[in-house]
Amino acid sequence: xxxxxxxxxxxxxxxxxxxxxxxxxxxxxxxxxxxxxxxxxxxxxxxxxxxxxxxxxxxxxxxxxxxxxxxxxxxxxxxxxxxxxxxxxxxxxxxxxxxxxxxxxxxxxxxxxxxxxxxxxxxxxxxxxxxxxxxxxxxxxxxxxxxxxxxxxxxxxxxxxxxxxxxxxxxxxxxxxxxxxxxxxxxxxxxxxxxxxxxxxxxxxxxxxxxxxxxxxxxxxxxxxxxxxxxxxxxxxxxxxxxxxxxxxxxxxxxxxxxxxxxxxxxxxxxxxxxxxxxxxxxxxxxxxxxxxxxxxxxxxxxxxxxxxxxxxxxxxxxxxxxxxxxxxxxxxxxxxxxxxxxxxxxxxxxxxxxxxxxxxxxxxxxxxxxxxxxxxxxxxxxxxxxxxxxxxxxxxxxxxxxxxxxxxxxxxxxxxxxxx
Amino acid sequence: xxxxxxxxxxxxxxxxxxxxxxxxxxxxxxxxxxxxxxxxxxxxxxxxxxxxxxxxxxxxxxxxxxxxxxxxxxxxxxxxxxxxxxxxxxxxxxxxxxxxxxxxxxxxxxxxxxxxxxxxxxxxxxxxxxxxxxxxxxxxxxxxxxxxxxxxxxxxxxxxxxxxxxxxxxxxxxxxxxxxxxxxxxxxxxxxxxxxxxxxxxxxxxxxxxxxxxxxxxxxxxxxxxxxxxxxxxxxxxxxxxxxxxxxxxxxxxxxxxxxxxxxxxxxxxxxxxxxxxxxxxxxxxxxxxxxxxxxxxxxxxxxxxxxxxxxxxxxxxxxxxxxxxxxxxxxxxxxxxxxxxxxxxxxxxxxxxxxxxxxxxxxxxxxxxxxxxxxxxxxxxxxxxxxxxxxxxxxxxxxxxxxxxxxxxxxxxxxxxxxxxxxxxxxxxxxxxxxxxxxxxxxxxxxxxxxxxxxxxxxxxxxxxxxxxxxxxxxxxxxxxxxxxxxxxxxxxx
Numbered sequence: 001x002x003x004x005x006x007x008x009x010x011x012x013x014x015x016x017x018x019x020x021x022x023x024x025x026x027x028x029x030x031x032x033x034x035x036x037x038x039x040x041x042x043x044x045x046x047x048x049x050x051x052x053x054x055x056x057x058x059x060x061x062x063x064x065x066x067x068x069x070x071x072x073x074x075x076x077x078x079x080x081x082x083x084x085x086x087x088x089x090x091x092x093x094x095x096x097x098x099x100x101x102x103x104x105x106x107x108x109x110x111x112x113x114x115x116x117x118x119x120x121x122x123x124x125x126x127x128x129x130x131x132x133x134x135x136x137x138x139x140x141x142x143x144x145x146x147x148x149x150x151x152x153x154x155x156x157x158x159x160x161x162x163x164x165x166x167x168x169x170x171x172x173x174x175x176x177x178x179x180x181x182x183x184x185x186x187x188x189x190x191x192x193x194x195x196x197x198x199x200x201x202x203x204x205x206x207x208x209x210x211x212x213x214x215x216x217x218x219x220x221x222x223x224x225x226x227x228x229x230x231x232x233x234x235x236x237x238x239x240x241x242x243x244x245x246x247x248x249x250x251x252x253x254x255x256x257x258x259x260x261x262x263x264x265x266x267x268x269x270x271x272x273x274x275x276x277x278x279x280x281x282x283x284x285x286x287x288x289x290x291x292x293x294x295x296x297x298x299x300x301x302x303x304x305x306x307x308x309x310x311x312x313x314x315x316x317x318x319x320x321x322x323x324x325x326x327x328x329x330x331x332x333x334x335x336x337x338x339x340x341x342x343x344x345x346x347x348x349x350x351x352x353x354x355x356x357x358x359x360x361x362x363x364x365x366x367x368x369x370x371x372x373x374x375x376x377x378x379x380x381x382x383x384x385x386x387x388x389x390x391x392x393x394x395x396x397x398x399x400x401x402x403x404x405x406x407x408x409x410x411x412x413x414x415x416x417x418x419x420x421x
Numbered sequence: 422x423x424x425x426x427x428x429x430x431x432x433x434x435x436x437x438x439x440x441x442x443x444x445x446x447x448x449x450x451x452x453x454x455x456x457x458x459x460x461x462x463x464x465x466x467x468x469x470x471x472x473x474x475x476x477x478x479x480x481x482x483x484x485x486x487x488x489x490x491x492x493x494x495x496x497x498x499x500x501x502x503x504x505x506x507x508x509x510x511x512x513x514x515x516x517x518x519x520x521x522x523x524x525x526x527x528x529x530x531x532x533x534x535x536x537x538x539x540x541x542x543x544x545x546x547x548x549x550x551x552x553x554x555x556x557x558x559x560x561x562x563x564x565x566x567x568x569x570x571x572x573x574x575x576x577x578x579x580x581x582x583x584x585x586x587x588x589x590x591x592x593x594x595x596x597x598x599x600x601x602x603x604x605x606x607x608x609x610x611x612x613x614x615x616x617x618x619x620x621x622x623x624x625x626x627x628x629x630x631x632x633x634x635x636x637x638x639x640x641x642x643x644x645x646x647x648x649x650x651x652x653x654x655x656x657x658x659x660x661x662x663x664x665x666x667x668x669x670x671x672x673x674x675x676x677x678x679x680x681x682x683x684x685x686x687x688x689x690x691x692x693x694x695x696x697x698x699x700x701x702x703x704x705x706x707x708x709x710x711x712x713x714x715x716x717x718x719x720x721x722x723x724x725x726x727x728x729x730x731x732x733x734x735x736x737x738x739x740x741x742x743x744x745x746x747x748x749x750x751x752x753x754x755x756x757x758x759x760x761x762x763x764x765x766x767x768x769x770x771x772x773x774x775x776x777x778x779x780x781x782x783x784x785x786x787x788x789x790x791x792x793x794x795x796x797x798x799x800x801x802x803x804x805x806x807x808x809x810x811x812x813x814x815x816x817x818x819x820x821x822x823x824x825x826x827x828x829x830x831x832x833x834x835x836x837x838x839x840x841x842x843x844x845x846x847x848x849x850x851x852x853x854x855x856x857x858x859x860x861x862x863x864x865x866x867x868x869x870x871x872x873x874x875x876x877x878x879x880x881x882x883x884x885x886x887x888x889x890x891x892x893x894x895x896x897x898x899x900x901x902x903x904x905x906x907x908x909x910x911x912x913x914x915x916x
Contacts, residue, residue, distance in 0.1 A: 040731070042841060044739040162450065164492050175886050205885045208845050210836045211633075213626035213766075214880045220759065221619070224580030237741055237837040244746070244835060248753050248763035254496040255524070272745035278492050311738020381491065391491045 030073035031066070031342055033058060033329075034093035036104025036114070036125075041081025042208065045237055046321070047106045049266055050128060051076060053322040054103050056304040057329040067333045068340065075099055083113045090114040094123045100342035101126065101332055103325060107235075108132060108178045115140070119419050124344045126332060128324035130261065130283070132181035133402040134410075138417040139344075141351060142372045143328040144321060145284050146400035147185050151231075153377040154259050154282035155186060157392050158229040159193065163379075164257055166229035168199040170219050172242075175204040179233035182261070186231065188406035199226070209238045212245040220249065223256045230258040239263050240271050243279070253278025259379070264319035268386045269312070276382045283320040284360060284375040286388040291361035297326065298359075317386070318359070327358050327373070331366055362397050369416040372400030442471050442480035446488055453494055461501040462529040464508055472502045500525040504533070507550075512543040519549035524581065526553050528560070552577060559589055564597040571600055575607025578614030579758040586611065618757040623877055629766040631873025632773035633832065635866060637846040638853035639776060640825030642865040644700075646854050647797045648817055650708055651719045654726040655850060656843025658822045661699055662692035662829020663838045664733060667742045682747045685830060692826040699729075700822025704815050712814075726843065734840045741839035750834055769831045776827055781862055783820065793817045797860070856896055858906030867907055 035054050037047035058072045066072055075097045079086040086105065093099045094117065101124045105111040108131050118125050118139040130145040157163040169190060173179025183202055190200055201222055203215060222228055234242055239260070246258065259280040265287050287298060298318055305316035335350035336342055355365040365374045374397035380388025403410040445456060460468060474481055475498055478488045490498065499521060506518035526534065534554055541547040555570035571589070574582040586608040589595050595604060637659060644652045669688040673681050680687070703725060711718045746765060753763040784790035792813045795803040804810045832842065853872060857864030872892065879888040900906075 039739070040734070044734070045741060045839060048739040162491060162493055164496070203884065206889060209885060210845060211626075211630050211876075213629060214623070214877060215885070217619075217622050217626070218881065221580065224759075225584050237839055237841075240741065240837045241835060244765075245763070248746075248751065248765060249761045250753060250755070253492055254499060257492050266740065269740055269743060272743060275751065278495055280492075311734075311736075312740055312742075389489065391489075 029070055031068075031070045031336075032097055032099040033072050033074050034090075034097065034099035034102035034104070035074055035076045036079060036086065036089055036093065036102050037106065038081040038110075039076075039078040042236060043081040043106055043110075046266065049319075050103075050106070050321055050325050052305070052308070052310055053301070053318075053325045054329060056301065057326050059304075060300070061329070061333055067336050068342075072333075079110070083107075083109050086110045086113045087117050090117045090123070090125075091121070094118070094121045100124070100336075100344075101347075103128070103329060105129070106321070107176070109176060111135075111140070112177075122344050124332075124347065126325075126328035128328055129321045132178045132185070133400075133404050134181060134407070136371055136402050136413075136417045138348065138371070138419060140371060140417075141328065141331075141366065142400070142402070143324040143331075145375055145377070146372055146402045147182060147404050148401040149284060149375045149377055149398050150261055150282050151182050151186055152189055153394065153398075154261070154280070154379060155189060155231065157280075157282075157379050158231075158257065158259060162392070164229065165227055166257075167195070167226045168222065168228040169195065169201070170222055170228060170230045170256075171200065171202045171233075172215065172219075172230055173202075173204050173233035174207055174209070174235040174238060176207070176235075179204065179235070182233055183231075185404045185406045192406070205234070205238065207236065207238070210241045212242045215242075216245045216249050216251060219256060220251060223251075228256050230256060232258050232260040233262060234260070235262045237267075239267055243271055243276050246279075247275030253280075253381075264321070265317035265387065266319045266322075268382065269315060269317060271386075273382055273386045274384045277384050279382050280379055280391075281382070281388060282377065282379050283388075284377060285320045285323040285358070286378060286380045286390060287318045288380070288383075288387045288389060289359070289361055289378070291359075293357055294359040294361065296359075297323070323359050324373075327356055327364060330356050364397060367399060370400060370402060371417050372402055373397075374399050441468070442474070445471075445475065446480050446486060450491070450494065454497060457494070457497040457501045458527070458529065461497070461504045461527065462533060464501075464505040464533065466505065466508045469502075469505045469508075472498065472505055476502055496525065500527070504530060507534075507537050512546055515541075515543065515546045516549055519546055519553055522553045523549065523556065523579065526557060528557055531557050552579075556581075556585060559585055564600055567595070567597070567600045568603055571604045571607050575603075575610040577758065578611065578618060580615060583608065583611045583615060614757070615759055618759040621757070622760050623881070624874070625760075625762055625766075627874030627877035628770055628870065629873070630876055631870035632766075632770040633835070634849055634853050634873055635773045635869035636769070636776065636828035636831050637825075638850040638865055638869060639773075639780060639862075640696075640821045640823070640828060641850045641854050642857070642862060643780070643821030643824065644818055645851070646860045646862075646865070647793060648814065648821070649715075649797070649859075650712075650818070651715050651722065652708075652821075653719060653723040653847065654703065654729060654843075655722075655821075655825055656845075656847035657726045657729040658696045658700060658825035658843070659829040659832060659846055660733065660838075660840065660843040661696045661729070662826030663744070663833040663842055664737065664742070664829075665692035665695045665826065666830045666833040667737075667744050667838055670744060682749065685747065685750070685834065688830050689827060692830045693823040694826075696826025696829065697819040697823030700825075701815050701819035703822075704818035708818065709811065709814060726847075730840045730843070737840070739840065741837050744833045744838045746834055765834050769835065772831055776824060777862065777866055780820075780824060784862070789813070789816060789820075793820075852893075852896055855900065856906055858908035861906070861908040864906055864908035871907075 035051055037051040038044050039048055039051060055074055058074050062071045075093060077089045077093060079089045093102055103126045105127050106129050111127055115137055119137060123139055125140045126143060127140055128143050130150050133146045158166045171183045171186060173183060187200060219230060257280055259282060261282060263281050264283060301318050302316050305313040331354050335347050335354050339346040339350040351366050352368045355363050358364045360376055362376045367374060376394050376397045378390050378393040380390050383389050403413040445453060475488060480488060503518040503521035506514050509515055538550045538554055541550055551573060555573040558566050558570035561567050574586060586604050589604050595601050640658060641655045644650050644655060666688040669691050670684045673684045707721055711721055750765040750768060753761040755761050792808050795808055796810050796813045800810055853865055853868045857868030876888060876892055879891060
C-alpha cells in the first residue's frame with residue numbers, strides 16, 4: 001500500500017467514523033461485491049446465514065480500511081431458490097452492477113445454472129459449499145470440500161475399528177445431482193475396498209420428503225444382516241423428520257451410526273438432539289473446534305447477529321459453509337491486495353497459492369492450479385447441545401481431487417481449470 | 422445385621438471404584454476397550470454406579486471432566502452395563518439387560534451368563550437369557566448344544582436370529598446333519614414371523630401417513646369442500662398452528678417449566694384460536710368480496726399465503742424452529758422384535774380420528790353446523806329463512822382454519838416447523854379433498870387413509886420418488902373417470 005492510498009484510506013475511514021452514516025460510502029469510490037444467496041424459498045434455511053456471514057466479513061474488512069484503500073460495497077440479490085433465476089441475477093450482478101466478484105450459490109444445480117454466465121462474461125464466483133466435484137472452472141473458486149475431502153475419509157472412518165467396523169452401507173440421499181454423484185463415487189470406492197453390491201443399498205427421496213417410516217424400517221431390516229452404517233446425503237429440512245423417525249423407532253447410533261454430509265450446526269438448530277447423540281457428520285470445520293482464531297470468529301458472529309438483530313440471534317451458530325464463505329472473502333481480498341487491482345485475470349493469478357489462517361485451526365492454502373482449498377477433514381459426533389464433538393481428524397489439510405479417481409475417465413482430465421467442463 | 426454387612430460391602434469397593442474411574446478417563450481408547458471387555462466378562466455389582474456414570478459421559482456425579490466416548494466405546498459400555506445389571510434385584514432391570522445382551526453379548530461372557538441362567542428365578546428373564554446363550558452357543562463344539570440353540574432361535578421373531586441361522590447354513594459351516602435340518606426349519610419359522618411383522622409395519626405406516634394427510638386436509642374439507650373457497654392459504658393455517666405450538670413451548674419453558682411435558686395439550690386451544698382468528702380476519706377482509714369468483718380467490722389466497730410465509734420469516738427467521746417431543750411422545754412401543762410403533766404416531770392417529778369426530782359433531786349436531794350446511798346448500802334460501810349468511814361464512818371459515826391449526830400442532834410433533842411447512846402439505850390436502858369428493862367429510866376420511874396406505878404399499882417396491890409419481894398419475898386417471906370423487910352428494914344440492 002503506497003502512501004497516497006494509505007492517506008486516502010485513513011481520511012476515508014476517519015470521515016466515516018466522524019459521520020457514522022453508511023450512505024456516505026456510496027459517494028466515495030468503492031469496490032462492488034455481489035452476494036448471490038437465496039433469501040426466500042426452500043434453500044433460505046441454509047443460505048440466509050451465508051448472506052449474513054458475507055456481510056459481516058465485508059464489514060470487518062471495511063473496518064480495517066477496505067481493500068487497496070477502497071471500501072467494499074455489498075450488492076445483495078435474492079435468486080429465491082429458483083435455479084434459472086440464479087443465472088439471471090448473476091448476469092445482472094456482472095453486467096449492471098459491475099461487481100468485481102460474487103460470493104454465492106449453495107446447491108450444485110444453482111452453481112451449474114450460473115456457470116455459463118460467469119464463463120461467458122469472465123466473472124469470478126466463490127462457491128462455499130461441499131459438493132460432488134466433477135467441475136473445475138477458471139471462473140470459480142471452490143472453498144468447500146471436494147469428495148476426497150469429506151465423503152471418502154468419512155467412509156474410511158466408518159470402516160475402521162474405532163468407527164464401528166461397518167460391513168454394510170445404506171446410502172440414503174435426496175434425489176438430485178450431488179447425492180447421486182457422491183454415491184456413485186462411494187460405490188466405486190467401497191468396491192475397491194472389497195464391499196460387495198449386496199452389502200450396499202442406495203435409496204433416494206424427493207426434496208422435502210417428510211415420511212421416513214418405510215425407509216427407517218428398511219434400514220433396520222438391512223442392518224440385521226451385519227454391522228451397518230448409513231451414509232446420508234439427505235439435504236435441507238428433510239433431515240428433521242428422518243432423525244426424529246430414527247429416534248422414535250429406537251435405532252441408536254451404537255447400533256447403526258448415520259454419517260451425514262449436509263447436516264451441520266445450523267440444520268441441528270431445528271431438532272431436539274438428545275436422541276441423536278453419537279450420530280456423525282463429516283465437515284472441514286465445526287463450531288466446537290478449540291483455537292484462538294475460531295473463538296474470535298464465533299464471538300464476532302454472535303456479536304454481529306445480536307447487533308443486527310438477526311432472527312434467532314440468541315442461539316446463533318457457525319458452520320462449515322459459513323467458515324468457507326469467510327475464508328473465501330478474505331482470500332479474495334488478499335489476492336486483490338497482491339494484484340493491486342480487481343481485474344479478474346490478475347486476481348485469479350494472485351489467488352493461486354494464497355493462504356489464510358482459518359477458524360478450523362489450520363492455515364488453508366488455495367491450490368496453485370485446481371481452484372480448490374487444501375482442507376483438513378473432521379468427523380464429529382452430535383452432542384446433546386446441538387454441537388459436534390470431533391472424534392477424528394486428518395493430520396494436515398488434504399489437496400482436493402475435484403476429478404474423483406473413482407469415476408472412470410477422470411484420469412485423463414487436466415489438473416488445472418479449463419472452461420466448459 | 423444384614424444391612425450392616427451390605428453397607429460394609431458397598432463401602433469397601435468405593436475406593437477401588439474411584440480409582441477405576443480415574444484410570445478409565447485417562448486411559449487410551451484401546452485400553453478402555455480392554456477394560457470394558459474385562460469388566461463385561463466378570464461383572465461386579467459394586468462397579469454399577471461407575472458404569473452408570475460413564476454411560477452419562479462422566480466418571481462420577483459432580484465431576485466436571487467430560488468423558489470422550491466414540492460409538493465403539495459406547496456400544497461396549499452398553500454391553501458391560503447390561504452385564505452388570507443382570508446382578509440387579511429388580512426383575513425388570515434384568516429383563517432389559519438380557520434384551521440388550523441378545524444384541525451385544527460376546528463369547529467371553531458365556532461362563533458368567535451360564536451361571537446367571539442357572540440361578541435365574543424369573544421366567545421372562547430366564548427365557549431372555551436363554552436366547553442370549555443360544556446366540557453364543559451356535560458356535561459350541563457339542564452338536565447337542567447347537568441343536569438346542571438352533572431350536573430355541575426358531576421360536577423368536579428376532580431379525581438377528583435370521584442372520585445368525587443363515588450364517589450357520591452357509592456351505593461348510595455346520596457339518597452335523599441333524600443341526601442343519603433343525604436350522605432350516607428354524608429359519609423358515611423366523612422368516613414367517615418376520616414377514617408378519619413387516620406387513621403389520623407397512624399397514625401401520627400407511628395408517629399413520631393417512632392420519633397425517635387427514636389432519637392436513639380436514640380444514641380444507643370445510644373451507645374448500647363446504648364453502649367452495651379455493652383456499653391456497655390453507656397450508657399457512659397449518660403453519661400458523663405449528664408456530665403457535667412453538668410459541669407455547671417457549672413460553673411454558675420460560676414461565677412454567679413444570680408443565681413442559683404437557684405443552685402440546687396447552688398448544689391445542691391456542692393453535693385453534695390463532696388459526697381461526699387469522700382465518701376469520703381473512704374471510705372478512707378479503708375472501709368475502711370474492712365469493713363466486715374462483716380464479717380471483719385462487720390468486721388472492723395464494724398472495725395471502727406468500728404474505729403469511731414472509732411475515733413468519735421476518736418474525737421468527739428463515740430457519741426452522743425447534744419443537745421438541747415431550748417424553749411421552751418420544752420413543753415407541755415394541756410390539757414384535759422387528760416392529761416398533763412410535764408413540765407420537767399412535768397419538769396422532771388417535772388425535773386425527775378425534776378431530777374428525779369433533780368436526781362431524783359440530784357440523785351435524787349444532788345450530789352452527791345446521792346453518793353452515795344450509796348456507797352451503799342454498800345461500801339465497803338460507804338468507805330468506807333468516808340465517809345470517811355473512812356471519813355463518815365467517816364462522817365456518819374460522820372453523821376450517823382452526824381445524825387446520827390443530828393439524829399444525831400434530832404436524833409439529835413429527836416434522837419440520839418452518840415458514841415453508843404449509844407448502845409441502847397444500848398439494849396433498851387438495852388431493853385428499855378432491856379425491857374424497859368435495860363437500861364430504863367421510864370422503865376425506867377414506868381418501869386420506871386410502872392414499873396413505875397405497876403410498877406405503879408402493880414405496881418399498883418402487884421407491885419414494887416413483888411411488889409419489891405413480892400415485893399422482895393414478896389420482897388423475899381416477900378423477901378423469903369420476904370427477905365427483907369417491908363420494909358425491911346426491912340430488913339437487915349442488916348448484
